Amino acid sequence: MREIELSLNQTQKIRLQRALENLQCLSSKSAANASVTVADTIPVNNEDNILKGHGTLELDGEVVATVCGVVDRVDKLVIVRSLRSRYKPDTGDIIVGRVVEVAQKRWRVEIHSNQDAVLMLSSVTLPDGIQRRRTAVDELNMRNIFVENDVISAEVRNSQHDGTWQLHARSDKYGKLERGQLITVPSYLVKRCKQHFHQLDQYGALLILGCNGYVWVGELTVAKDGMEVDDVNESEKTNANSIGEINLEENYTPLETRQNVCRIANAVRVLAVLGFNITVEVILELCDLSTSLNLDIHDMLGAEFCVAVAEKESSHAKSSELLIAAIASELCPHSLHTLPALAIPVKIASSSECSG
Amino acid sequence: MEFISPEGLRLDGRRPLEMRQLRAQIGVVSKADGSAVFEMGNTKVIAAVYGPREVENRAQQMNDQALVRCEYTMANFSTGDRVRKPKGDRRSTEISMVIRQTMEACIMTNLMPRSQIDIFVQVLQADGGTRSACINAATLALADAGIPMRDLVTSCSAGYLNTTSLLDLNYVEDSAGGPDVTVGFLPKLDKVTLLQMDSKLPLDTFETVMQLATEGCKAVANYIREVRTLLALxxxxxxxxxxxxxxxxxxxxxxxxxxxxxxxxxxxxxxxxxxxxxxxxxxxxxxxxxxxxxxxxxxxxxxxxxxxx
Structure with a gap:
């Protein structure tokens, strides 16, 4: 029942609808069958003793769902995965958050979860890599590191006994994020994967897909730590390093980079509007699509581009399903599928979870 | 005043035991965690849910359960004559409290300790039964936000005019001054969570009217579930x-x-x-x-x- 909030004309509406239908046809049907709403009875065999997990409740001997979602069964454990809810932290997640309070030896960070997370002073590395001395003066200087409203990237460390989550930023790649923009998307659109930091060298931009649905797109300044970040060749890295040090004080981002950042950010926004999974491959593909269509950056948020993206993705999914091209061309009267296809096959809306 | 014609029809053409048309839509506020629009005939209500999130006022934080807050407002344009309504008047404070208590009864607050859930409901068009429509909209919005609930609470009103029980009163019938019974109902648990009545009724009549309102609640629940049942079948x-x-x-x-x-x-x-x-x-x-x-x-x-x- 979730409507895509766009002002579409009649043709665009039909095209979008058709594209989404195509995508849905290709997605797994078994997951859709296992969907339940609040207070639905989940069928279980009464003989074997069932373990009731999250999202379930026992009522007169029946197992009843307490959230709308998909039923998952692991051996005897029955859980209902909720489709749309706030971010639930997990140890090791890379997140982007906003500092809301500077307190005693800690920062409180808003991470779009049930509660704010805590970042202890002892679990950050100082920006220039010097060892911290645990003194009172050091605690007084906390505001030199992060202040309120700073956007930071960090990793989820563990949960306290009282349910709050601790973060840590014990690496050069974590820390304050500057010169860029923060986009909030529903957290279920960002899937956990190996790589959440992406240096997009061709755009001069840094992209962080936070597990909590906060996406950071910013200027790529210093290649921070060669070990952690992916695919940057050595010469460029040293180059960027030296430039970064020179420009550290100078708060200037070239126009072209700013435009690129906006383009990437808008690609993320389009994906969020359509409810597609957000991965770096798809984002880059959308950037290429928009440039090949000669679209201005602000036009990317228009209805036409959204429809084009949906159609492209549906035709992509079709071709990856090895359906005959004739059908695809019939289903997509728009000429978009003739555009040079990217090498990476895109998986979109393949699980029912991202269809919300 | 004649509220039921000799043919047995009400002022808006319904039969006494007939509900108005229901319509619902979820996901109408993009920035909210969950949202819904619920229509009962000409009554139209929008609800938005934010949370569970960090408690704003630390003093109100509870270590064993979530804090549920609710704010009910009526849009200036919702009634026939456009009047500026002061925020926090007696009526809206009361309805806010009623909705909050009804929702608190079905949300599993113990699963989200030290957090806060905000429910905002606004009446866009008022034509009687706003209280029921608000509760229905809030339920849908909470379900949309993925907040664990014991059951989908539904609500409906019923009245008694011209010696006839009427289901789902509209504004004209509501303002006739007769009894108006609003029931909040948990269909799965078969329990009543809200019961309100204006003016008086004899006990035996009350039972029939309340039964009628409960039936109305079940009808709403069926509507909410209709989509779901179809798919299940x-x-x-x-x-x-x-x-x-x-x-x-x-x-x-x-x-x-x-x-x-x-x-x-x-x-x-x-x-x-x-x-x-x-x-x-x-x-x-x-x-x-x-x-x-x-x-x-x-x-x-x-x-x-x-x-x-």
Whole structure:
């Protein structure tokens, strides 16, 4: 029942609808069958003793769902995965958050979860890599590191006994994020994967897909730590390093980079509007699509581009399903599928979870 | 005043035990965690849910359960005469409290300690029964936000005018000054969570009126679940289900689902995001649907997609 909030004309509406239908046809049907709403009875065999997990409740001997979602069964454990809810932290997640309070030896960070997370002073590395001395003066200087409203990237460390989550930023790649923009998307659109930091060298931009649905797109300044970040060749890295040090004080981002950042950010926004999974491959593909269509950056948020993206993705999914091209061309009267296809096959809306 | 005509029809043409048309839509506020619009006839209410999130006022934080807050407002344009309504007047404070208590009873607050859930409901069009519509909208919004609940609480009102019990009072009937019973009901648990009444009623009449309101609640619950039941039925194909694509309605392309239960026929009209039961479907229209037939499974899948499952 979730409507895509766009002002579409009649043709665009039909095209979008058709594209989404195509995508849905290709997605797994078994997951859709296992969907339940609040207070639905989940069928279980009464003989074997069932373990009731999250999202379930026992009522007169029946197992009843307490959230709308998909039923998952692991051996005897029955859980209902909720489709749309706030971010639930997990140890090791890379997140982007906003500092809301500077307190005693800690920062409180808003991470779009049930509660704010805590970042202890002892679990950050100082920006220039010097060892911290645990003194009172050091605690007084906390505001030199992060202040309120700073956007930071960090990793989820563990949960306290009282349910709050601790973060840590014990690496050069974590820390304050500057010169860029923060986009909030529903957290279920960002899937956990190996790589959440992406240096997009061709755009001069840094992209962080936070597990909590906060996406950071910013200027790529210093290649921070060669070990952690992916695919940057050595010469460029040293180059960027030296430039970064020179420009550290100078708060200037070239126009072209700013435009690129906006383009990437808008690609993320389009994906969020359509409810597609957000991965770096798809984002880059959308950037290429928009440039090949000669679209201005602000036009990317228009209805036409959204429809084009949906159609492209549906035709992509079709071709990856090895359906005959004739059908695809019939289903997509728009000429978009003739555009040079990217090498990476895109998986979109393949699980029912991202269809919300 | 004559509230029921000699033919047995009410002022708006309904029969005494008939509800107004229901319509619901979720996901209407993009920035909210969950949101819904609920319509009962001309009464239209929008609800938005934020949370669970960090408690704003630390003093109110509870270590064993979530804090539920609710704010009820009426838009200035919601009534016939445009009046500026001061925020926090007695009436809206009372209704806020009623909605909060009703919702608190069904949210599993113990699962979200030290957090806060905000429910904002605003009446966009007022035509009687705003309280019920608000509760229904809030339920849908909470379910949309993925907040664990014991049951979907539904609400409906009933009254007693001209020695007849009336279901789902509209504004004119409401302002007649007769008794107005609002019931909040948990259909699965079969429990009443809210019962309010203005003015007096004899005990035996009260029972029938309350029974009527409860039936109304069940009807609302059925409506909310209608979509769901249909889908649940689909895999077990002892029920014959025919799906037609339908675009006779010029404004909106629609899908029509024709469910043939063993005993009776049902026609559902789905315009991708909402589902309505169609009565008075003429035979010509059914034929035109048959003509426009498309692949059934594809549409159901698309429909599921639209529902977010």
């Amino acid at each position: 689909l895999p077990y194909s002892n029920i014959n289900m025919v799906i037609y694509s339908y675009s006779a309605n010029a404004r909106n392309s629609c899908l029509c689902i024709h469910v043939i239960y063993p005993a009776k026929h049902h026609l559902y009209l789905v315009d991708r995001y909402c589902l309505r039961t169609l009565s008075n479907f003429s035979i010509d229209e059914v034929h035109s649907l048959r003509a426009a037939r498309t692949e059934p499974l594809e549409i159901v899948e698309a429909w599921r997609y639209g529902l977010g499952f």
